[in-house]
Each structure stands twice: as structure tokens, then as C-alpha cells.
Amino acid sequence: MTRDLDGAIAATRFGLGARPGQIENASGDPRAWLVAQIKADGAPQPEPRSPTSGERLAELREYQRQRTLARQSGDAKSDPVKMAAKLIRDDAGADFMARVRLAATTDDDFAERWALFFANHFTVSAAKGATATLIGPFEQEVIRPHAFGRFEDMLVASSQHPAMLIYLDQAQSIGPDSQAATRAARGGRKVGLNENLAREIMELHTVGLEAGYSQADVTEFARAMTGWSLGRLDQSQEPMGFMFRPFAHEPGARTIMGRRYAEDGEGQARAVLADLAASPHTARHLALKIGRHFVSDQPPASLTARLARAYLESSGRLDVVARALVAAPEAWVSPPAKVKTPYEFLVSSWRAMGVPPDQGGAMAAAMTSMGQRPFSAPSPKGWPEEAAAWASPDSIVKRMAWSETFAARAAGQSDPIQVAENALGSRLGPLAAQTIARAETRAEGLSILLMSPEFQRR
């Protein structure tokens, strides 16, 4: 019985909801079943993969050029501009649906959840700036390959990726005493520092506010990072991407959180990132967030201590941290404390039916109505993790409405009780089982399953 329950927990709490047969497969050795998903080459990649960020950037530049031309000719609503805007929406929509299809069909769904966690940790949001078509490439180039590698590598890849450089305004940050600033001043233009990315790296991506750094530390880090920008060498056929611009770099040594960093061009900020990644504050910050995401809003201190220790002892290896989570007894307690996010809820519904999702527009509209517009986290902090944030009255009513629509289409000739047993295993409680069995129609039975506390929680 315990082993069956652990099988159900493995597939529903660590993964994205059980597909038919998954709980049975997991029940033999639930921990080994999860650990087998931790692979050296990272989390699974969606099919088809998005074009690269370089290709997407080139498209974006072309679109902006067209728009400027159209505006200059007083025709801001011309067909080519409108069409290009639509292409951008379509590209982002296609990226999103490729990710949904992967999530709904993969058997490595713990690896997928792990990647989604880090995609949210390093949030890039379409809610700000021209980043919508770069989010798919960001996840595929930064998050997935490093999901079970060193955290420092993921941090550096994120901080140098065009999506992040644009989203948090780093690409245009210029050292006030750099050659670029001096030259601009002669031309009557004022350019300078933008501390947005530096601040969020410290606060959100690494050490967190508890580390007790000051405004001066943020500004110093922003100065060290000047020159980290986007570009392409003249005459080069290479796609646009990360480029260090020495002329924009603030010259001189910097002091950040009590440590001195000698002038080293691009390497100066790189050295800061290495120290931030190695900090015990970062270990604690990540451990708390992982515990909060997978286990409960207030994860037990013993769990976060285990995760932080795994991080520090392995010099920040995420595969080691993932194994520590699977091995931690605190992660297997029942009943479940977390509520699925809208994304997890919709994906797990498709998984329960064992069919891939269709109708991208409907999925995006449903997620928006439940408060999680695709690729559009409200801030660099990402989507909230607290159960109460997703169990708002409005969101629950919208989940109910979606369940009815989904069930009416998906129920077919399925047996709702069988679907429930496949999806929840021994987590399915007697009251829910009985209520599903007494439903008047297959669609009603399926709606009840999807809205049952057992299915809504994980």
C-alpha cells in the first residue's frame, strides 16, 4: 500500500500528473523511477525546436526596421507591419504549444517539472519588452541543457542570453566613465548605467535579500557588468548574440559584498557570478524555493537543509540537488499541500486522458482566464508559488468552467473511474471515487475528477 502510494506521489507530486500506466510503472521503485529521469544532457527538448535566439533576433530587428520605416512614412498600421506583428505572436504561440505538447506526452515529466521550475526562477516574460519570441529559445538554450548540470553554468548562460539582456535592460547599460559614454557626451547624448539585471541577479537568481547586500553593492555589480551586451562583429555572418563591448565597460576595480574584483573586462562580472553561485546564501535561497515548489509553502527546515547541503557539497550541481530532493523523506508526506498552477492543471488533464493537446488558442485563453497568461509572468520574480495564490475564488470557478468544456469534448467512451484510478492511483479518496461513480454522465464524472481536491492538489 505504501509503495503504491509512493508510486502515485512520484507521478503526481514530482511530475506533471500521471499518464495511463505511469503509476504502475513507478510503483516498483518510485525513487529509482524518478532518478532515472535525471540525465546528464539535461531536461527533454520540445519537438520541433524553436529557431535559435540569433535567428529570432534577426527577425525582430527586421520587424523593428520595417515598423520604423512605416512610421516615418506615416503608415504605422501598414500591412507588412501588421503581418510581422502577427508572425511574432504566432512564433511565440508555436513555441508555447511545442512546450505544452512535450509536457503532456513526456514520460520524463519530473525532468520537465525541474526545467519549468528553473525557467520560472530565471523568468523572462513577454509582459515587458520585445522578448516574446526569445522565451522559447531561452528555455531551450539556457534552462534545459543545464537543468542537471552546474547552477553557475545556467546562471552565466542566462545572464548572457539575448532574452535576459533585453528583458532586464542590460544590453543598453553603459559605464558612466567608459569611452562610449565620453563619446556620447561629446555628441550631446547622455547614456549610462542600468542596474536592473544586476539587482535581480542578486535578489532573485542568486543570494536573495537575506544576504544583506546594500544599494552600493548593486550599483557596483551593475558597473562590473557594463559591456555585457548584444551584437555581431562587423562583416561577420554569425548570428547576433551575446557580445562584450569593451568601450561600454566601466573601467576600474569594483567591490561587491566585501570582495574586490580587479579590472578584467568581461571577466570581471564573470568572476562576480562565480562567487554569487558559490555563496551559501544562494544554496539556501534555491533550497527554499525548490522545497516551496515541490513540497509545501513552508517547507520543513530539515528538507531545505538537506537540499542546501547537497548544493554546497557538490559545488552547485543540480543533478545532485535533484537526487537529494527525491531521497528526502519530507518530500513524500501525505496529504499534498500544494495546488497545481493553471499550466500544471491543464497539462495534467491531457496527461490523464493519455492524449496530446490540440487547439492552442483555447489553451492560451484558458490559462489567461485562470491568471497565468502564457509566457507572461507579471514580474522578474516569476509566477507565484504559494498555494493560496492559485486557489483564488475566481480562478477555481474558471477551472470548473474549463473542466466542463474539456470533459464534454474529451470524455468520449472513456470510463471516468478508470481514468481516475490511472491518474491518481491510491491517492484517489473514497469520497471522490464514489462521487465520480455516481455521476450522471461520463462528462460529469470526468469534470468531477478534474476538479477533485486530489487532482487539483499535488
Add this chain to the structure above:
Amino acid sequence: MTALALTRRAALAGVGLTVELVAGRAFAAVDHQLAKRKLVVVICRGGLDGLSLSPPVGDPDYAGLRGAIAIPPFGADGGALRLDDTFGLHPALTKIHALALAGEARIAPAIATPDRERSHFEAQDVLESGAARVYSTSSGWLNRALAAMGPEGKAISVGPTAPLILHGPREAASWSPGGLAQRDQRLPGILQDLYAHDPLLGPALAEGLATQAMARTALADAAAASAAMQSANPAPGLLQAARIGADLAGFMVQPGGFQIAAVSIDNFDTHANQGAAKGQLATRLAYVDAFFDGLRTGLGESWRASLVVMATEFGRTARVNGTGGTDHGTASTALVLGGALKRGGIIGDWPSLRQASLFENRDTYPTLDMRALFKGVLRDHLGLERATLDAKVFPDSARVAPVTGLV
């Protein structure tokens, strides 16, 4: 299905009935005038630039600090809309300016929470929790104020996720635009039975269903109001903003409607290219202006008994940065609007933008604690006791005196 579920469903068919979880508090002698008063709290997230919201164009240092993002002086093309010799409103705020001229809108131009860290998330937590420090409480001050008002007050938040300001012991409704097509009439009752022992999902579903029931009547009334606005607001985004304001007002003016509402408006984190009279921030402010216009129109007669407070987690740097924007700062502007507002000048003192007066040589100096404004509103508009405000609604805040003269 049990008899209880049937009763519940019957109740839901009525207007705004909800499963009331609070009991035991003696129902204080409620002044019926007080019970009719409405309060809307609007949180602008991302750090709204007070120096653009209510530009001190008469301050001699303003134009120099702000460079290309300075709002032009009174009377200039795209110039500030005059409030007094020093302050104007951003030119996108035409509706709010009209209210100000009628004595129904005032600004608090140098206000801040007690937090000084310049972190969005920490500052929003402090703004919404009402505590002096981050992480010291997990409920919101508006929820605790609601609890202190007695068992009858009801609150709603706009948006599909529940904001911290309304978290807490009292159930609060939430609503977001978008219809609900109900297919299976049995399902809500079935689920309420299934959720009977779930402390999170059960109350949320009950509250959500009650709000939906109310929406069916409230939105019909609001539709008429927003149809009238359609001709005046051509841009679809602004029309939508006005519509959301009018819909929210519809919920509030229902018999037994919500006395308190919380609204979030996002996207004020203008690190780059924030613009001046036109541009990124101007577009967001036009949205704010349209929302308030919809709200005022929808409140109708109730506007006279209403106060609206709009605040943000922090202001932005006094100087324009290197990328045509501004970075995280300290004091910003809060707006107070409403038919219940007493006419008057700015709320709090203006520290000026002289270099020596800037906070850490960088930000507008905070001269007014955000809690003082909220306390003044809760005491004078909703009748809460000073002792309750000092200890329960804003813990350990006895030293922060409520702002007087608001109503």
C-alpha cells in the same frame, strides 16, 4: 446530494450570499451611513514614477534632473495639468485632473512605505501586509481592516489571483473579466460537497460561485454605463480599462454589495525609454485614468460616499538614468480620489528636489509614511478606532499618526 447542498445552491441563486465563516464578533452598532461607504485601494506594481504621475514642474530642480523625460511646464505642448504653483498631473490624466479641479482628487507627493530596500517584492509585501518589516505577517492590512469593521463588510479583488493585501482571516471574493458559461447545473453543488474538508478549495469555490451569481445582475447594470462611455474612449485598451472600472463599481453598488475592493495595475517598472508626455508610462497612465473614469461613472450616486487610494511600492530615481528611464527609488506619489474627499492641497510635505534634499542623493525624500495615509482613510472614512489601527491593522505603528482632514 444532501439537503445542505440544496440549501447552499438556493442561497447562491440569490444575490451575493456567501458562506460566512466569521462568527463570534459582536456586531457593533453599525452606523448605516458608515456601512454605505466604499473604499477602493489600487496598487500600481513595478514602482510608479511619482515625478511623472504628479510632476513638480514648479520645482526649480525638476527639469534639470529629469532631462528628456521631464514633463513640460504648465501650458506647454504636452505640459503638466496644473494643480498648484508647484505640482501638476501627467497630461494623460485628464479625467483625474477634472476631478482635482472639482476638489475630488489630491496627491501625496512624497510618500513611502517603511521599507528602504528598493526591492519590488519586499516593498510590495510591506505595502500590502501593513507591517513595518517584510515577512513579519502573512495577512494583508485591508483584510484585517475588514475584520475590524465587523462581520458584515465584504471585500473583492479584481484579477484572477488573490493579492496579499486581501489575504487573511476574512474570506474575500475575487473576480476577473471574462464570462462563465455554466453547462452542468449539478456540478457546483457536487464540488462543494467534495470540498467540504478542504480548507483552501472549499471557501474559494463558495466565494467564487457567490461572486458569479452577483455578476449576472451587476454586469447588466454596468453594461449600460460603459455603453455610454464607448463613444468617448476610442482606444480599445482604454475602453477595456473603463469597462473593468465600471464592472467593479457594479459589484459595489449592488444591494449587499462589496464595501471594499483591491485592484492591481502592473507594468510600471520603467527602467528604459519611459517617455514623457507620450510613451510607455503615458500609455499606462492613460489606462489608469480610464479605469478611474469607469469606476466613478459606475459608482453613480455612491461616488459621494466613496474614497479611492492609489499607491505604489516605491518611487523612482530623481535623475533620469542612462537608458531614458529611471531606477528603483524611494518616495513616490499616492493619489486619493472620491466624492467623499475633502478639498485641500497636497497631503504631506514636499521636501523639494534640491540635491541636499534627495534621499541618499538619489530619490525623492520620503516625508509621509504610507501607513499614515491608510490609517487616516480607515479612521475617518470607515470609522475604525485609532487603537485598532495602531495594533491590529498596522502592527506596532502607534508612532505613525493618521493623516487628518481627508473627509
